[in-house]
Amino acid sequence: xxxxxxxxxxxxxxxxxxxxxxALRKHYAVSGRLFGAGTTVRALEDVSLALAPGRTLAVxxxxxxxKSTLARQVAMLEVPTDGRIFIGGVEATGADAAxxxxxxxxxxxxxxxxxxxxxxRKKIGQALEEPLAINTGLGRAEREERGxxxxxxxxxxxxxxxxxxxxxxxxxxxxxAIARALMLEPRLVIADEPVSxxxxxxxxxxxxxxxDLQESTGVAYVFISHxxxxxxxIADEVIVMYLGRVMERAPKAALFAAPRHPYTRALxxxxxxxxxxxxxxxxxxxxxxxLAGELPSPLAPPSGCVFxxxxxxxxxxxxxxxxxxxxxxxxxxxxxxxxxxIA
Amino acid sequence: MxxxxxxxxxLREGRxxxxxxxxxxxxxxxxxxxxxxxxxxxxxxxxxxxxxxxxDDVSLAVAAGEVLGIVGESGSxxxxxxxSILGLVDEHARVRAQxxxxxxxxxxxxxxxxxxxxxxxxxxxxxxDPMTSLNPSFTVAFQLMETIGLHEGGSRRARRSRALQxxxxxxxxxxxxxxxxxxxxxxxxMSQRVMLAMAIACNPRLLIADEPTTALDVxxxxxxxxxxxxxxxxxxxxxxxxxxxxxxxxxxxxxxLVMYAGQxxxxxxAADLFEAPRHPYTEALxxxxPERNAGRRRLSSLPGVVPGAFDRPAGCLLSPRCPxxxxxxxxxxxxxxxxxxxxxxxxxxxxxxxxx
Numbered sequence: 001x002x003x004x005x006x007x008x009x010x011x012x013x014x015x016x017x018x019x020x021x022x023a024l025r026k027h028y029a030v031s032g033r034l035f036g037a038g039t040t041v042r043a044l045e046d047v048s049l050a051l052a053p054g055r056t057l058a059v060x061x062x063x064x065x066x067k068s069t070l071a072r073q074v075a076m077l078e079v080p081t082d083g084r085i086f087i088g089g090v091e092a093t094g095a096d097a098a099x100x101x102x103x104x105x106x107x108x109x110x111x112x113x114x115x116x117x118x119x120x121r122k123k124i125g126q127a128l129e130e131p132l133a134i135n136t137g138l139g140r141a142e143r144e145e146r147g148x149x150x151x152x153x154x155x156x157x158x159x160x161x162x163x164x165x166x167x168x169x170x171x172x173x174x175x176x177a178i179a180r181a182l183m184l185e186p187r188l189v190i191a192d193e194p195v196s197x198x199x200x201x202x203x204x205x206x207x208x209x210x211x212d213l214q215e216s217t218g219v220a221y222v223f224i225s226h227x228x229x230x231x232x233x234i235a236d237e238v239i240v241m242y243l244g245r246v247m248e249r250a251p252k253a254a255l256f257a258a259p260r261h262p263y264t265r266a267l268x269x270x271x272x273x274x275x276x277x278x279x280x281x282x283x284x285x286x287x288x289x290x291l292a293g294e295l296p297s298p299l300a301p302p303s304g305c306v307f308x309x310x311x312x313x314x315x316x317x318x319x320x321x322x323x324x325x326x327x328x329x330x331x332x333x334x335x336x337x338x339x340x341x342i343a
Numbered sequence: 344m345x346x347x348x349x350x351x352x353x354l355r356e357g358r359x360x361x362x363x364x365x366x367x368x369x370x371x372x373x374x375x376x377x378x379x380x381x382x383x384x385x386x387x388x389x390x391x392x393x394x395x396x397x398x399d400d401v402s403l404a405v406a407a408g409e410v411l412g413i414v415g416e417s418g419s420x421x422x423x424x425x426x427s428i429l430g431l432v433d434e435h436a437r438v439r440a441q442x443x444x445x446x447x448x449x450x451x452x453x454x455x456x457x458x459x460x461x462x463x464x465x466x467x468x469x470x471x472d473p474m475t476s477l478n479p480s481f482t483v484a485f486q487l488m489e490t491i492g493l494h495e496g497g498s499r500r501a502r503r504s505r506a507l508q509x510x511x512x513x514x515x516x517x518x519x520x521x522x523x524x525x526x527x528x529x530x531x532x533m534s535q536r537v538m539l540a541m542a543i544a545c546n547p548r549l550l551i552a553d554e555p556t557t558a559l560d561v562x563x564x565x566x567x568x569x570x571x572x573x574x575x576x577x578x579x580x581x582x583x584x585x586x587x588x589x590x591x592x593x594x595x596x597x598x599x600l601v602m603y604a605g606q607x608x609x610x611x612x613a614a615d616l617f618e619a620p621r622h623p624y625t626e627a628l629x630x631x632x633p634e635r636n637a638g639r640r641r642l643s644s645l646p647g648v649v650p651g652a653f654d655r656p657a658g659c660l661l662s663p664r665c666p667x668x669x670x671x672x673x674x675x676x677x678x679x680x681x682x683x684x685x686x687x688x689x690x691x692x693x694x695x696x697x698x699x
Contacts, residue, residue: 169648204644208641211641232633233642272568274593274629
């Protein structure tokens with residue numbers, strides 16, 4: 001998943017990765033008190049990843065872990081503080097306006113809340129045609145033809161084309177949002193919690209749709225989610241984030257079978273499951289897996305390992321060094337100095 | 344948690360028409376249950392003259408010290424059921440019930456004053472979004488002391504020390520310092536703990552928790568559920584947990600009601616429900632969970648959507664989506680039938696003979 005082999009030497013444009021980031025950082029300035037010094041939130045620290053075409057990379061973490069910040073950098077909605085982003089081998093960071101515009105076509109986004117992400121004053125057809133009108137020279141009839149074809153692919157009927165978003169349920173709206181994202185045939189879709197707002201039976205329909213579309217179009221997904229059960233289904237690779245840093249990266253099967261980082265383990269243990277122990281045993285399990293405390297303030301993250309304040313395995317040394325992702329060259333790596341002791 | 348018998352014949356919900364269904368009267372003896380709800384229907388009148396039936400003929404009983412889960416998707420009526428029991432629904436709603444009783448006292452005939460003192464006292468409720476449930480203009484101590492003052496009185500000093508003890512009971516770290524902060528200074532998990540402290544302030548015998556962990560991160564949710572269960576057990580409090588999350592229900596509840604489009608479609612002990620669902624909707628919900636689809640390429644999913652207010656089918660409400668639908672289902676609306684130790688609203692319950 002990470003460009004560690006011969007791929008790093010490949011010429012731009014011939015990259016095996018549809019998306020690659022190197023040591024990405026994003027800091028936000030927060031204004032201080034009156035006449036006081038401002039401070040910075042380190043929303044993203046040293047995030048490197050790579051995603052192959054047609055694959056799904058899941059980014060997992062709780063609120064404040066930086067997963068949506070990562071999405072905004074990769075979608076070129078914000079300019080990162082430091083680090084580099086490559087889309088299909090072409091560098092997006094520091095690129096000129098024309099290059100960025102061209103790259104934007106190949107990266108699209110689907111958001112969590114389909115009630116907020118569709119313009120209530122635009123008919124579905126208009127929403128689908130707008131990307132074509134802006135980015136292509138297609139005529140009206142041709143745009144409509146493509147819009148209708150895309151609507152059919154996401155499982156909606158032609159009669160829906162001239163309706164407004166308020167006439168649709170949440171699941172249908174999310175289908176429209178997915179259709180809109182695919183109109184320009186992007187190579188990469190960033191889906192930020194795309195099924196979190198949906199009921200469980202609708203969630204299954206939308207997840208199936210996303211997987212079907214990937215199979216037929218070869219699009220790659222960055223799938224951002226807090227729900228490990230969903231990730232286990234849809235991902236090929238997973239990165240687990242906490243307070244702006246990558247805690248663990250691994251192929252899906254390895255992560256779920258043998259998580260290495262204490263935070264990943266805690267996440268897995270705290271996810272309620274229908275086939276887990278019930279009653280007395282559930283209580284015992286919950287008590288065992290419950291992490292102490294809550295996320296520290298991102299304004300004043302702990303020194304050393306950011307997870308140490310809640311980690312059951314923390315020792316004095318954890319406060320001194322920021323643990324790197326190890327082994328650096330391996331597909332499965334964790335940022336924990338004690339990962340071998342606690343395995 | 345007290346051991347839970349596989350079936351509670353004294354606490355059968357539901358009524359059914361003639362012919363082998365759960366018998367109509369006296370399936371639970373009045374007085375044995377802490378909360379009794381018999382044939383609750385809640386309608387919201389709409390401009391067109393038709394009205395939205397949000398809760399349709401719901402009967403349930405909660406025993407003292409029991410943990411009951413109510414699970415359903417959005418619009419299934421689970422929250423409105425709870426709110427209307429407490430008299431907290433919008434005033435335009437038409438609430439009808441054969442009987443709504445708490446501890447043998449009739450909630451419908453009770454004077455408004457008495458009902459208000461019951462709420463927050465013997466019956467408490469916590470909601471999904473702690474940020475909007477707390478008043479942003481007052482400190483944690485003020486809001487806790489107000490609740491204690493209303494129901495129990497006592498001197499300022501006594502109330503303050505009770506408030507501190509409550510914050511400790513809900514495992515808030517550094518409780519002394521948290522007393523004098525405002526809600527915006529608390530995290531989501533911490534706010535929900537304060538809500539819980541307020542809810543248990545008067546030692547309620549029944550706590551209704553409506554999606555109490557939905558807004559929380561998963562590690563904080565685990566803490567919160569463990570805390571809820573500990574308090575429930577230590578205080579012998581009955582807990583009604585309303586949620587859309589089947590995983591949460593599976594781990595916490597002893598008995599579960601599954602709601603769909605305003606109706607209870609299945610009622611069963613938690614173990615039975617998750618191991619041998621009787622209603623096709625329950626089965627479909629469980630089958631669509633990613634964790635029940637390990638190794639498969641696609642999730643099993645129920646086609647279509649929950650019927651809206653104005654397009655309810657004539658027969659069984661699930662019939663347009665049900666994989667087992669038969670002719671009869673499209674015309675007749677099934678009552679709740681006894682199926683093994685469970686109740687299911689289906690003429691063709693899973694793993695049992697068809698109902699006449």
